[in-house]
Amino acid sequence: MSKRYAGRREDLVEAAVDLFAANGYAGTSIRDIAKITGRSVSNVYHYFKDKESLWLAILEYSVQGMPDRLRSAMKPADGAEQRFSALVRAHLQESMRHRREVKIFFIDEERLSPGGKRINKRIQKEILDLYREQIGELLKARHVSPAAARVLAFNVLGVINWYLRWQDHVAGLSVEEIHDQIVGFVFYGLLGKLPGG
Amino acid sequence: MSKRYAGRREDLVEAAVDLFAANGYAGTSIRDIAKITGRSVSNVYHYFKDKESLWLAILEYSVQGMPDRLRSAMKPADGAEQRFSALVRAHLQESMRHRREVKIFFIDEERLSPGGKRINKRIQKEILDLYREQIGELLKARHVSPAAARVLAFNVLGVINWYLRWQDHVAGLSVEEIHDQIVGFVFYGLLGKLPGG
DNA sequence: CAACTTATAGAACGATCGTTCTATCTTGGT
């Protein structure tokens, strides 16, 4: 691989992320990707054997490693609340970092081949299980049923993933303040505790 | 309009809801809709002038009236907490009732014409404002900033809309129990109150 | 039955899709 051509493959992935996030998988054509990178259609196929491979390459360098990154954000020495807070904060930051990829990942999963769907589902299940486990630790004294813990895990994921949609639409708060708000909501809801307390 | 042909238009809308929800707007063709209804392509165009009109017809008979239905679920005589609880429960029920439509509505909004987008945004804003207003009432004593109230409204919407995704994947709880769980989470989060209290 | 409106089907249009093929150009190693 020559230096002159370094990053050419990554450019394609970058453009594909943009377009997939904006227009969806079915709504994005190989020609679109070629056009905004100033390349030819066949050049795209030189780097990726087909459209779905491009999709999977996106997942590979972003969402694929997310469960591990979330796990390593939680320090074993801390208490359950600190660990959970760290998990949520890491998850929010990861979602920010890979905003478009996560959007693609969670929204457009339907049109994949069975093999692609399996990868998608596996990662989603890893993250869900991570939350279920931590919620179990957090609520140990309250003996919640597994079904209830599952519902709670989905609720937390809903808050975090929904964040991707309105992230841009809030003025007047810094990113850190928004994250504080979200963590506070996940812990105490609307009524459980005063915002400042 | 003859009786023999009554409901033929509605059949097309019904099929389109199914397919749009399963495969997205760009991922669904007029020919797909014609095929599963056993009609011809041109017959679809006899009832709808183009693809986007079909989309808007779906919104019209489902999501369009949702803000009003949510408003009318809240009894003015009740207190702020009862009113908010009624709002969330009505929203959950409406989301269940029009599961596919809401999924389409919130997910696939990007590929519409400017006119279609405007309708979409208007309804979403109506619902968001409804929540912001009620959250304002609910937290009157705590003087939360408008930006913070906005974040809280988005969080609640995230929980409810995310519910559409995992609705099928929880065994061991009835629909009412799940709704209780969700309302409890919105009010008190993970730690704010005991589940049984 | 005749006239008119509605419902339907089938063929076709141009555009675009994912993909493949072939040919040229660039680069790095010898």
Next chain:
DNA sequence: ACCAAGATAGAACGATCGTTCTATAAGTTG
């Protein structure tokens, strides 16, 4: 300088897309 490997472009394939046109069948109304 030569050559193999990688990078690129362009043309073309068959399939499918949204849409339109034309023609026929069915139903309603006189």
